[in-house]
Amino acid sequence: MRSLLAGSLLAIVLLARAAPSPECAHRVKESIPPPRGWDKVRPAPANHTIELRIGLQRPNVHNLEQHLLEVSDPFHPRYGQHLSKAEVEALIEPHPISSQLVDDWLASHEISEEQITRTPGKDWVKIKVPVALAEKMLETEYHIWTHLESGDSLVRTTSYSLPDYLMDHVDLVQPTTLFARFRGMKTTLHFSTERTAITDTNPGTISVPTASGGQVNASCNSTVTPSCLLDLYNAAGYEPAAAGQNKIAVTGYLEEYANYEDFHLFNEALVPAAANSNFSVVYVNGGLNNQTPSEAGAEANLDTQYAFGLTYPTPGTFYTTGGSPPFIPDDGDTQNYNEPYAEWLDYVLNSTDLPQTISTSYGDDEQTVPYSYATRVCSDFAQLGALGVSILFSSGDGGVGDGDPDPATQECYSNDGTNKTMFIPGFPASCPYVTAVGGTAYIPEVAANFSGGGFSNYFSRPSYQDAAVANFLATLPAGTYEGLYNPNGRAYPDVSAQSENFEIYWDAEAYLVAGTSCSSPTFAGFVSLLNDARIANGLSPLGFLNPLIYALGTNGTSGFNDITEGNNPGCGTEGFNATIGWDAVTGWGTPNFGVLKQIVLGNLSDFLA
Structure with missing residues (x-):
């Protein structure tokens, strides 16, 4: 006393x-x-x-991060024992x-x-x-x-x-x-007046030993659909069994609206079982979801159509967050323009019914975000991971460059007044508490040349990456890109997925789009299916994925399709090369759902010994 x-x-x-x-x-x-x-x-x-x-x-944020790593480490006895909202709030x-x-x-x-x-x-x-x-x-x-x-x-x-x-x-x-200007991660938009001209090409099949049935329709080499992805990533025929408990969500910003009619057309054409389905919309900070056809967003349509099409009948949520920092103010304009991303984080961290998987296809150059703000936001992601939520981000569309998908127009200089030539990491992909998703293309898969990847200048390399990244750096000839990147920084991406020639519906027409905006909701879809399998079997959701991903990769399991060809040019260089094991273009590679499902439902120690 x-x-x-x-x-x-x-x-x-x-x-x-x-x-x-x-x-x-x-x-x-x-x-x-x-x-x-x-x-x-x-x-x-x-x-x-x-x-x-x-x-x-x-003062106790370091304890939060320690709890996160323990409940996310498959070798730790606390694995999967996620914290409650009250426990997380007490730690911050x-x-x-x-x-x-x-x-x-x-x-x-x-x-x-x-x-x-x-x-x-x-x-x-x-x-x-x-x-x-x-x-x-x-x-x-x-x-x-x-x-x-x-x-x-x-x-x-x-x-x-x-x-x-x-x-x-x-x-x-x-x-x-x-x-920061916080932009979407999509590189191209191609118009097609007839859906059949997109989908009915390249007859026959392509042999892919890791795919469902060992083969993929050859049309998937020019047009990617949900059925292509389910076949390619060995998930064809999986029926979600925990749709009443498991949920998936995507985020929308900057007046990107997800159109219901386009969603229905997409499902009728490409996911017939989901033809009469819909998704929920959560409005954050005055967000809207305007249904005027001309207001539909290609980014929002892409995210909802693929994340929810791959996981039907798992309930899908579209978070539409208001606030758009870029504007033209004048003396008569007194409207408040909030930071939309911070507003979204405030909302979800105050929620009591969170989706287990959330994908975001927006970001910016790390150096445009002050270090104090980046570290603060990153610890907010740690909170979500501790609560059992898997957070996935597009790795970016500028290769090792500044986010501009055209290497010829990239400006690869430091923003600290020295104008030092350097590779430009992206944020939030560079946060060690999110899973960054790079891009692949074609079948057999190679790295997409725009796949964002590299090393953070803000965040040190987390221990779960040490072995994998050290092996990758050892493959680089001595002096390669010396001074252009931080070899001790958090390395990304962590994984990858297809990212070119995705068929979407936009303004009632079929289009093809590309970018890591495609790969993040795609990988998130397969994470959601894994969560479904675990929840249906009385297990906890996966939560923060990276410690498990790196443990599996380092121990040589076949849960990922290793991508060993391609590179991510930028800043006047060829960028990094895809290679055996983890690399700074495609991470550990693309998912093999069938193998991963067996792993996450079994005794992890059997696979990690």
């Missing part, structure tokens, strides 16, 4: 010493050089509204002193409790304020910045400060230095 009382008195003393005052000195919290490719146009309108997100320090809750100091700071600027929104873990505090007040609070100046290539505009600053007494209690404040 005496110890508890002493601790309470100490907290009171600390708070008293740190009480805010109007004259309290500020220190720079974060500062970046003017970002490449952006032009500072003019001061931001003083009355423009910004939603500031204040990230309080999470800030210290009460941090919360109190931030509240006092806000009160000193006449921001009342009614104006504050907090996440369930209390680690994010959100307030809506005019630019003029944000500038005063952060001792900064906001400007309108325009992206020279696209014309998109943002209200941002390149430096901000906090009172001295908050420096050890606040991790970051955004939007300030975040210049």
